Amino acid sequence: MQFKHAPAAVSAVFDDPNLVSAAGLVPMLRLARPAGLDELAQSRLSVPTDKGANAGGKVMALVAGMLAGADSIDDMNVLRHGGMGRLFDRTYAPSTLGSFLREFRFGHLRQLDAVASRTLVNLTPAVPLLLAANRERVVVDLDDTIIEVHGYKKAGRLVRVLRRPRTERPPRHCQHRDLGTGGPGSAAAAGQDRLPERRRTDRRRRPRHPPPHEPRQQRPTIATADSAFYGHGTVGTAIKAGADVSVTVRMDPAVKTAIATIPDDAWETIEYPNAIRDEATGRWISKAEVAEVPFVAFRSRKIAERVEGRLVVRRIPDLNPKQVEQPTLFDTYRHHAFFTTTDKQAMGTVAADKTHRAHAIIEQVHTDLKGGPLAHLPSGVFTTNSAWLVLAVIAFNLTRAAGLIADQAGRLARATTATIRRPLIAVPARLARSARRIILHLPEPGPGRPPSTDSSPRCTHHHRQQPADRRRHQRHDREGSGRPG
Numbered sequence: 040m041q042f043k044h045a046p047a048a049v050s051a052v053f054d055d056p057n058l059v060s061a062a063g064l065v066p067m068l069r070l071a072r073p074a075g076l077d078e079l080a081q082s083r084l085s086v087p088t089d090k091g092a093n094a095g096g097k098v099m100a101l102v103a104g105m106l107a108g109a110d111s112i113d114d115m116n117v118l119r120h121g122g123m124g125r126l127f128d129r130t131y132a133p134s135t136l137g138s139f140l141r142e143f144r145f146g147h148l149r150q151l152d153a154v155a156s157r158t159l160v161n162l163t164p165a166v167p168l169l170l171a172a173n174r175e176r177v178v179v180d181l182d183d184t185i186i187e188v189h190g191y192k193k194a195g196r197l198v199r200v201l202r203r204p205r206t207e208r209p210p211r212h213c214q215h216r217d218l219g220t221g222g223p224g225s226a227a228a229a230g231q232d233r234l235p236e237r238r239r240t241d242r243r244r245r246p247r248h249p250p251p252h253e254p255r256q257q258r259p260t261i262a263t264a265d266s267a268f269y270g271h272g273t274v275g276t277a278i279k280a281g282a283d284v285s286v287t288v289r290m291d292p293a294v295k296t297a298i299a300t301i302p303d304d305a306w307e308t309i310e311y312p313n314a315i316r317d318e319a320t321g322r323w324i325s326k327a328e329v330a331e332v333p334f335v336a337f338r339s340r341k342i343a344e345r346v347e348g349r350l351v352v353r354r355i356p357d358l359n360p361k362q363v364e365q366p367t368l369f370d371t372y373r374h375h376a377f378f379t380t381t382d383k384q385a386m387g388t389v390a391a392d393k394t395h396r397a398h399a400i401i402e403q404v405h406t407d408l409k410g411g412p413l414a415h416l417p418s419g420v421f422t423t424n425s426a427w428l429v430l431a432v433i434a435f436n437l438t439r440a441a442g443l444i445a446d447q448a449g450r451l452a453r454a455t456t457a458t459i460r461r462p463l464i465a466v467p468a469r470l471a472r473s474a475r476r477i478i479l480h481l482p483e484p485g486p487g488r489p490p491s492t493d494s495s496p497r498c499t500h501h502h503r504q505q506p507a508d509r510r511r512h513q514r515h516d517r518e519g520s521g522r523p524g
Contacts, residue, residue, distance in 0.1 A: 055469075058121040061107040062468035062479050063460075065126065068103060070444075071437055074161040076102065079154040086147055090138045096129045097139045098154070098430065103127075104136075105434035106464055110414040111189065112137040122470040126477065143422040151429045159436050166440045178394065179282070180401045181264035181273070187415040188424065218416075218425040259283055261381060263398040269378070271337045274346055278380065285379040285395045288336075288350070294376055297332050297350050305330045306354070309389055317355070319373075327355045329392045336378050348380040351391050407455045408435060438464075 071077070081095030104115040115133040123130050143151075260282040264273065269286045277284045288294050306328040315324050334350035354372040377395050379386075386394065412431035416424040435456065442451035442459040451459055468479040 056122055057125075057470040058467065059123055059126060059470065059479075060120065060467050061117065061464055062126075062481060063464035063466045064103050064106060065479070067106050067437060067441060067464060068099065068127075070162075070165060070441060071099065071102065071158070073165060074158045076154070076158045076433065079157055080151075083150045083154055084147060085150065086139065086142045088142060090135075090142045093129070094139075097131060097136055098151075100129065100131050101136055101140075101430050102434050102437070105412040105431055106437065106460070108411065108460060108465070110412050111417045112140070125470060137418075140423045140426050141418070141420055143426045145422065148422060148425050148429070151426055155429050155433050155436075158433060162436065162440050166443050177260045178397070179260055179262045180398050181262060181268050182398070182401045182405075183267070184405045184409075186409065186413055188419070189415045189417050218421070218428050261285055261379075261394070263395055265398070271340060271344055271346075274336065274378075275344065278346065283380045284348075285377055285381065285391065285398075287375070287377045287395075290374070290376070293338065294334075294350065297334050298352050298374055298376065301330045301332050301352065307389060309353075309392065324355055327353050329353045329388050331383075331388045331391075334378060346378075346380065348378055349383065349391070350376055350378055351388060351395070352376045353392055407457075411435075411456050 077095035077099045079095075080098035081093070084091065084094035084098070086094055100115065100118060104118055107117045109115055109117055112133050115131070115136050118127070118130045119132070261284065262273075262277045262282050263285045264287070266287040266289050269288050274284050274286060307330065308326060308328050310326050317324050329351060331349045331351045334348060336346045336348065337344060353375045355375070356372060379391055379395070381391060408431060412434060413428070417427055418424055438456050438459045441463055442454055445463055446452050451463075466481055468481050471478045471480060
């Protein structure tokens with residue numbers, strides 16, 4: 040594609056007060072308001088001093104900036120250009136929003152957590168696909184990642200429990216997050232103190248009145264995690280909260296002894312639909328075998344603290360490391376084991392292995408958020424970074440909900456935030472007034488691209504007239520006003 044005009048024939052002047060670059064914020068915020076985001080923040084947040092005044096409006100402004108692509112406090116200026124002041128009320132300055140976040144303390148973070156969880160629950164009537172049916176098992180993924188911190192103090196560099204509640208149908212996933220200091224073991228420590236709260240949130244997303252023939256307890260929540268979370272604190276807390284666990288175990292002597300007791304005829308071959316690259320060896324793996332054996336976790340603890348379950352083992356054929364004259368191709372195996380408390384009748388060996396392997400999808404969610412509001416934590420204050428993290432989660436959940444509502448031909452159900460933002464949020468528009476109403480004039484859709492679907496039933500579309508219709512209306516206006524043609 041080449042530039043159509045000569046450079047001398049084109050000039051740019053920033054003088055139009057009626058243009059906005061993110062008109063998609065209108066349906067996004069109209070999706071957030073029925074979910075109670077502003078009302079919940081206004082009623083629950085008790086941030087002190089005048090900097091905490093109108094908490095609902097400031098939370099909405101911060102979430103709107105993140106929806107538009109802001110990844111720092113200064114980027115909140117994206118809400119203060121062109122006609123944004125005419126389209127939205129109280130477009131706060133970045134300094135005002137930064138002062139609001141710096142007043143947060145630990146108690147205010149818990150209040151903001153309550154706002155985030157209730158907003159997610161309130162989204163389910165507008166997005167029925169987010170509602171977990173009683174016959175579906177909700178999987179809560181636990182994981183951690185490291186994020187860059189902007190500031191000299193570097194307060195809070197580990198997002199230590201990245202929880203991704205999902206059902207067995209992968210497109211529906213939402214977020215809960217906590218921030219840690221990045222010290223050793225902080226990930227596992229965070230896993231045990233917030234699981235009951237996440238379990239309650241997932242329970243609210245289910246129908247209140249399950250069918251009489253299928254009690255609610257048949258399909259509990261299952262928490263999946265890697266070996267960093269394998270400990271009595273996390274596993275015991277999850278079980279106490281009424282959830283099953285599926286946690287990777289370390290290859291300690293007890294696990295190796297249990298694997299050695301598996302008979303040769305107990306292994307089931309599973310075929311991967313596509314080859315998987317093994318990061319440890321750099322080889323492509325096309326098949327594996329799974330088996331299981333009864334296992335009691337934490338045998339060194341008191342009898343009351345031991346947990347009975349299943350040790351599901353996946354073995355992968357490996358090349359023979361011994362250099363002999365006639366080596367066999369698959370002589371040894373590498374084992375990957377995880378401990379689960381799920382009922383074998385409800386989830387067999389192969390199904391349990393498939394569910395546990397889906398835990399790796401959360402890394403894609405990490406990458407998604409690091410390409411948006413979590414590109415770096417914006418402050419040197421720990422509580423400010425924690426509040427920023429929760430607000431990023433709210434924005435992420437709103438984009439997921441909007442993507443499901445406006446999904447066309449299945450293109451947005453699994454899309455990243457940047458892909459959803461491009462057709463739904465980052466849509467330029469020109470403001471016009473007619474009969475005391477604001478009309479957003481959007482660009483014409485290009486070939487093969489349908490008009491953007493609104494994510495709120497209360498927003499109306501005004502389609503552009505065709506040239507013939509437009510000329511007819513212009514002629515009618517000239518005749519009615521007596522102006523010459």
